Amino acid sequence: MYNLKRIIRQKSSWILITIFIVLFIILIFLFKYLFIVENTIEVNIYDKHKNRDIIIYEDYNKVKQELSAKEDILYIFKDYESLELNNSEIGNFNITPLLNAEMPTLIKGTYPKKENEILLPNLNFINGKKAYLTSYLGKNITLTLNNEKTLTFTITGIYDSQNIHSIIYNLENINYLCEKLPSYIYTGYTRVIINHYKNYEKLKENVDLELSLYDRSGLDEIEIYNSLFKLVLLIVIIMIIFTLSILIIISSIMFNNSKEQRFIEFTEGYSEKNISINYIDYYIKIMVISFIISILSYILLTKIYKYFIVTDNLVLNTLFTLNINNLFLLPIIIIILTISVILYIYIYFKVKLSIKKI
């Protein structure tokens, strides 16, 4: 068996280890990149409220009876026409009813639970002037609903108005607002929020009701991001093939160069089996050392990035964030095991053939 000290003393071993470390780090980054892109698309595109909001062209009671037991359904409510809240002090706002889990991250305050609680954006423009609404936190405010009814609300939280610009209301209390208005606010249909866009097709197949996405404007986006992910996956697979082929070629070159050493070992009395095991052992140790150092190097790189490099690219920032829950190491381990098996079979047959030549 190959002595660890002997491996460490040889310069050619260190060249091999260094190349393996670099290639393992590439594999780590490539797999992590794939996981991050998939997660970014899930969170920013599929997981959007509008892509999980379904309208069913049936009465509420019938839908509730049929669907309430299904585990993919988050909430069922009566469909309504548009709702708007106005106030001359803070301006005009649409209402965006969301479930608590879907609400944006708050700058201050807590999420609304009761019927008279709302979230406001931190910023609005009133008569061309910037108005910060943070000072309204915790206060009561009178708003006019659809220019018909005046209601008092408590502002329980303020969110960053970068992407959304409306009053956020707890969807579970939407009936409270609709019941304040005349009955024609209800369309007679039912709306359902599911837990993931991909369960929409499943719901269509399993349920004998006419349904569609309430807002289909997200479908184009989904199609574009589906095709983007496939393209990214293809390019990453090409990179992985490249990395693996380099790994295998270099290993076989290094192994070929041990021809003289193998012949000497055979003349010294080692059998074919022992020579093969010797070299398999050598490569196992090289791979293990390289893998451990590559993981440590990745951890070090994440620390260096965190302390010295700051960018706006969220995907890049996530790539250099150490997250124990990521499963990206699993495919790498599977690949390393597969390469090892290929290499070892190669070593075994190469030794057998070369010994026969003597």
Added chain:
Amino acid sequence: MIMPKFKIVLHKFLRNKLNYIICLLIALCFSFSIIINSLSYSARKYYEDDIFNFVSYRVFSIVNPINRKDLINTLNNMNEIEGVFDSYGYMSPWELPEFNNYFKDNKTPNMWLLGMIGDIKIIDNSKINLSEEMEMVCPNNYLPYEKDGKPVADKKIDLTPYIGKYINFRYIDENNPQEFKIKLVGLYDNDKINKNYNMCYMNYKALEKINKEVLNLPKTNVYYQLKNIADEEKVTTKLQEMGYYPDPIVFLNRMPALESLDLLVYISYGIFFISLFIVSCIIYYNILKNKKNFLINRTYGYSFKNNLINSIFESLILFFFSFLFTIIFNLVIYNIIKRIIPIYYPSFKNITIIISPVVFLQALLFILILCFLLNLISLILNHQKSIYNNINM
């Protein structure tokens, strides 16, 4: 004197199998990194130019602006704005009586008419500027029917025979049906965009004229079209500071895509530099292997000058074969990728793979530098060493 020496070095080089493998490995490393860099860059460009910059994503609306005239003046004075218009034409689809019962299903296919300004790219990659006359550009892949928000793929109408001809459009209104003749001047490649299967584009002024005749709606909103989608944030921020909140006509969140593709380009450059590192390691490993031969030459009386000339010749030969194999590999890998990828990913044929000559020349330059530099460094380092100690190590 030089030629016989060169022939000896060449002969020695060609006899050693390891040299071929090293050249192949150098070529493989650089070819793959060139192709990966080209793919990543081409993908980024495809999404930025063809998908995100499509006219639908560059049109924004401001609902019921307080000071309409003021807003229109401001928009007209911005360099980033291609045009400002009062109506987008997004009323309802129009019927095409010409294709009535086309699929023997007693239905009349529909088409949306949308307004735009400026150039639109058509299928032969040239651009058409739609005039204020009744002319339009329609999709190459026209699928008139939709089911659950998705087009029905097996019901396609080929509009190619109608290029240069007038097509009748009928407004769907039982009480007041009206027909207009609009000339089809070209087809845009909607396969690239993955959508827009039933939308034709015409100059917004021409569209506003026919919309007024059909349904004279009061002017409430203001629409504007950007020259480039990259200016979206700048224009939106400026308008928000004035108290206006523009909304895109077709919402598309570009940021996750652009960030992911940017990173892919950076990773590909990273692979390029890692290829350099791997190639350096391989060449250095080869030098380690040849160290004994080099020291034996010294015992035969080779001077530093002789070894230097041999080293230069070896580097040149290594570079030449690496360069040759790089070109062959590039052509082979490029053709394989072009033929195989579209089988699994049909949209890939819309992407033009641009092999950047800069990256290619960079790769060749680095191969040349590496081949020479490493050999020379090794020569200089080994020249001073004790022969006895080094041979017996």
